[in-house]
Amino acid sequence: MRQNSEKIVIIGAGFGGLHVARRLAKSEHQVLVIDCHNYHLFQPLLYQVAVGDLESNAIASPLRPLLRAPNIRFHWGCVEKIDWNENKIHCTDGIEISWDKLILSFGTVTNFFGNKEIAENALHLKNIEAAEHVQSRIIAALEKASSSVSEEEQRRLLHFVIAGGGPTGVEFCGALLELLRIIIPRDYPELSHSTYQVTLVQGGDALLPGFDEKLQKKAYEKLQNLGADILLGKHADGFDGKTVRLGDVQIPAATLIWTAGVTAHPLIHQIPGKKMHNGRIPVDQHCRLIDHANVYVIGDLAYGENQDKVWPQVAPFAVQSAEHVAKHITSGKKSDHLSPFIYKDPGSMAVLKAFDGVCQIPRYHLQLTGLPAWLLWLFVHLYGIIGGRNRILALLDWGADYIRHNAAVTLIREDKNK
Amino acid sequence: MRQNSEKIVIIGAGFGGLHVARRLAKSEHQVLVIDCHNYHLFQPLLYQVAVGDLESNAIASPLRPLLRAPNIRFHWGCVEKIDWNENKIHCTDGIEISWDKLILSFGTVTNFFGNKEIAENALHLKNIEAAEHVQSRIIAALEKASSSVSEEEQRRLLHFVIAGGGPTGVEFCGALLELLRIIIPRDYPELSHSTYQVTLVQGGDALLPGFDEKLQKKAYEKLQNLGADILLGKHADGFDGKTVRLGDVQIPAATLIWTAGVTAHPLIHQIPGKKMHNGRIPVDQHCRLIDHANVYVIGDLAYGENQDKVWPQVAPFAVQSAEHVAKHITSGKKSDHLSPFIYKDPGSMAVLKAFDGVCQIPRYHLQLTGLPAWLLWLFVHLYGIIGGRNRILALLDWGADYIRHNAAVTLIREDKNK
Structure with missing residues (x-):
């Protein structure tokens, strides 16, 4: 030593x-x-695993190769x-x-804020297993809906509620709407007459807290144009697996994805x-x-x-x-x-759908929307993904997804009997 | 109609x-x-998922896109x-x-042949979850060994027993030895003084039943040169998670992978x-x-x-x-x-390690070993994998693996606390 x-x-x-x-x-x-875990996880892209745009291997990097140095050891x-x-x-x-x-x-x-019923029945997006589970549940809901004889049950299965209007909730909402828009007519012709629904519930009075008001409104409009129902100033306070409760309001929906904290x-x-x-x-x-x-x-x-x-x-x-x-x-x-630590805000961004997003870079008083914001998002995230192989994998997945409208992964990783 | x-x-x-x-x-x-399942699985390559050479998405193809035709429906x-x-x-x-x-x-x-103890404690290679579980268990064994203070426990963790000397057992054996040979010195320097061991147990008197005797011997020699202990004419008849029993012989090993039927x-x-x-x-x-x-x-x-x-x-x-x-x-x-169905044997092949395999094509009285056999294997399997994206993915994974010696996937998909 x-x-x-x-x-x-x-x-x-x-x-x-x-x-x-x-x-x-x-x-x-x-x-x-x-x-x-024995891997580092690029968490900001977990929502893309949840909609099948990325495979989890693209955003998980084994730690030992990343920590290869004579003075570093790893303990799993x-x-x-x-x-x-x-x-x-x-x-x-x-x-x-x-x-x-x-x-x-x-x-x-x-953070389920102590709500045990929601913690038990809702899905979340904080780790690989959770994101893959969301992906399985979305596809399983489509499968179940396609063999359901009850119209009420079908509507319930095709209604997805997202709690939380921060970047994760907003990005997941846009990506989920895109997935459903493409996959239902293509793979589930028996559901083409049914209507799917995505509801985004946000406690505050605007989406994307911390973003400039203009961008918040832009995101709201664009998600609404994609078909989202956006409820501001509301809180999901109950979910039994069949009905999401927002105070007195009841939404019949089989899936609640919790990104609210x-x-x-x-x-x-x-x-x-x-x-x-x-x-x-x-x-x-x-x-x-x-x-x-x-x-x-x-x-x-x-x-x-x-x-x-x-x-x-x-x-x-x-x-x-x-x-x-x-x-x-x-x-x-x-x-x-040493001078004290000062955080320098590099900016915030959220992608809304393929080739579209919002982005602000306060240092340069810059705001971007649409394609420029999306390109910057692509660059930043591709740069952030660790390892050349994972970058190629992500590009390949995104290429298939954005250009050919072909979701990378739509495997149901759960036993049908459960 | x-x-x-x-x-x-x-x-x-x-x-x-x-x-x-x-x-x-x-x-x-x-x-x-x-x-x-909602996907078709290219089962012959599952053993590659188990050693992290391929990701499961590369060999699983969602069924609905494969069955897209006006007269075909799918029920999950x-x-x-x-x-x-x-x-x-x-x-x-x-x-x-x-x-x-x-x-x-x-x-x-x-087929565990009714042996409940083995069915409970051994791993197998018949579906995605099982293959990913094998992959997690191999990497977890290396992690556990690297923090173990008991030499006996370390040896037990680093001893992998494979039951079954058919193509799956043989191919898995070769791939596992290659993985260990590369990953231990690179990622687990603390284990470089320890010896890992892979034992292949085959009930019959030769590996690869059904193959020509010359190829059987070739496979035996090549696996032995890679470092495998091959036990012919033996049956694993017990495994409590710590010791594999072959009649009176006891092998201290923490992992038994069952490919015996x-x-x-x-x-x-x-x-x-x-x-x-x-x-x-x-x-x-x-x-x-x-x-x-x-x-x-x-x-x-x-x-x-x-x-x-x-x-x-x-x-x-x-x-x-x-x-x-x-x-x-x-x-x-x-x-x-219609003439009765007659099966035309297109031949059999097994890959032993990168750029090496054995192959026989009875119709042309042809036997190949080494690089030609491996190239044919690559061609046949790449052709067999369904979907352009999955083929690119497989090529990408194999490229990284065979050329750069970089296993595609080494994530432990299990909770450390379990």
């Missing part, structure tokens, strides 16, 4: 954890990355308990890991100190846990503000906070003189 | 069922295909009961389907009349169920002989029997004059 070498343990290999580890490659420190494991007195992590498989510096990047899970991963209960809204952890100017100078918090978990704007829970923030933390660690004794 | 139109119902959309349906497209008959359903008095099928979802002619092509499942799908109990070995159904010269002129049996289920050779349970047989049955059906009244 070199003189200043420390043992840096990173919990979670999402955008934050992966980037901080890679920045620490070839440093003097020993780095250990822990994750429950789930953290059960963090011992703050001994600076030790206990994994569920019995392995104990000690650290000199700890980086918390275990991110978030879907995230909250810190349950491991948050192992972290001492104050928590903010949805379990986020307030940090100091170098993304350190308050009163724990050797513990960093990055990505969706970190709570802070720059110029009175709360940090967003998005991939660019995770990457920037990871880069700052890596810099802070490698600066050693000079780290005290 | 046209004058001579009959309702033809096909149970199972494997090679046989799919081909007979497609041959009946644009005929005067109404065709209904029933399958528990599982058959529960066949009513032979009323000529009706009852599905598990309550749907009832009547037929004028019935085609049985529901194929086989893995198939038997008719349980639906066979709904079929009247005599059954042969492993539930196969003896048929007449036009692949009809004895005493049921309106019921055909094709593919793995059909039992018959040509020139004293029992029909093999392979894809080419399924396709040829499907073609004959389609011809018999479309011939109408002239069908009595």
